[in-house]
Amino acid sequence: MTDEDSEDNKSNMLRKLNEFMPGSAEVSKLNILIHGPIGSGKSSFVDSVKTALQGHNTTSALADSAAGKSHSFTLKLKIHRVKKDGTFYPFVFTDIMGLEPDESKGVQTEDMIKILHGHIKDGYTFNPVRSIADYDPKYLSNPSLKDKVHCLVSVLPGDKLSLIPEEVIKRMRDVRKKASDLEIPQVVIMTMVDKVCPLVKNLSKIYTSRKVKEKMEECCHRLGVPMNCILPVLNYHEQITNDLNMDLLILMAMTNIIQFANDYVEDQVYAE
Numbered sequence: 001m002t003d004e005d006s007e008d009n010k011s012n013m014l015r016k017l018n019e020f021m022p023g024s025a026e027v028s029k030l031n032i033l034i035h036g037p038i039g040s041g042k043s044s045f046v047d048s049v050k051t052a053l054q055g056h057n058t059t060s061a062l063a064d065s066a067a068g069k070s071h072s073f074t075l076k077l078k079i080h081r082v083k084k085d086g087t088f089y090p091f092v093f094t095d096i097m098g099l100e101p102d103e104s105k106g107v108q109t110e111d112m113i114k115i116l117h118g119h120i121k122d123g124y125t126f127n128p129v130r131s132i133a134d135y136d137p138k139y140l141s142n143p144s145l146k147d148k149v150h151c152l153v154s155v156l157p158g159d160k161l162s163l164i165p166e167e168v169i170k171r172m173r174d175v176r177k178k179a180s181d182l183e184i185p186q187v188v189i190m191t192m193v194d195k196v197c198p199l200v201k202n203l204s205k206i207y208t209s210r211k212v213k214e215k216m217e218e219c220c221h222r223l224g225v226p227m228n229c230i231l232p233v234l235n236y237h238e239q240i241t242n243d244l245n246m247d248l249l250i251l252m253a254m255t256n257i258i259q260f261a262n263d264y265v266e267d268q269v270y271a272e
């Protein structure tokens, strides 16, 4: 693809995302839940989407820069909106704390399932030793379709796949299984592609890199999902200015997420 083709591709995706309106009046914004191991790039992905859509760098999801940390930097359930000309895009991200091998240190599987159902409100601080109580002010007793999760995004770090403990993978699989039972669509974002293969610094090489392909296959294998669900991404983590190829991957991932989420909402409304 020439640079000009890439620019066209980017403007098309940007235009579609800018024009997008949810297909059902019942749901004014699509809910996207992000989960994954600690430090996998969840908050950075949310920041990166903002950067790609707004054309400049943002750091509102507060990604952590401390290397080698052992606990999640994000402790609350935080809903992120993305600004759009004085208003907001009709989708939001729910960013939660990372999964730990020891359930009593990170977010509980039970809480993630309650989020899928729409029971937990913005700003809830996770209690690692106990799932939210139904009398908690942040607990929503009777969620409707607009409160539920419409797409589950699993974030895995491409460079550290083999280091993710089996317990964490199992808990991610449990949440994915629950989402499947609820017919919630799912995608996997594979971050850190720059660390997987140095050639990928030039991101146009991403689909020809054998190493990236191997890591995508490893994601499929470990999470038990088909290859076409894995979307490789390089998050904005140090770069200040927008990069065309980074934007392309991020916008492609977002285009897929929005389409899946919207299809799900329309199917649910139609089924009622």
Ligand SMILES: Nc1nc2c(ncn2[C@@H]2O[C@H](COP(=O)(O)OP(=O)(O)OP(=O)(O)O)[C@@H](O)[C@H]2O)c(=O)[nH]1
Residues within 6 Å of the ligand: 036, 037, 038, 039, 040, 041, 042, 043, 044, 045, 062, 063, 064, 065, 066, 067, 071, 072, 073, 074, 096, 097, 098, 099, 191, 192, 193, 194, 195, 233, 234, 235, 236, 237, 238
């Ligand atoms: N090289 C590289 N670094 C990244 C990428 N994505 C995120 N990072 C860095 O990885 C670290 C962790 O990123 P976060 O976005 O805080 O990860 P998180 O999943 O939100 O972490 P917790 O909330 O603590 O569970 C930060 O230092 C980021 O700058 C990427 O694609 N490539």
Ligand SMILES: [Mg+2]
Residues within 6 Å of the ligand: 042, 043, 044, 062, 063, 064, 073, 074, 095, 096, 097
């Ligand atoms: Mg985070």
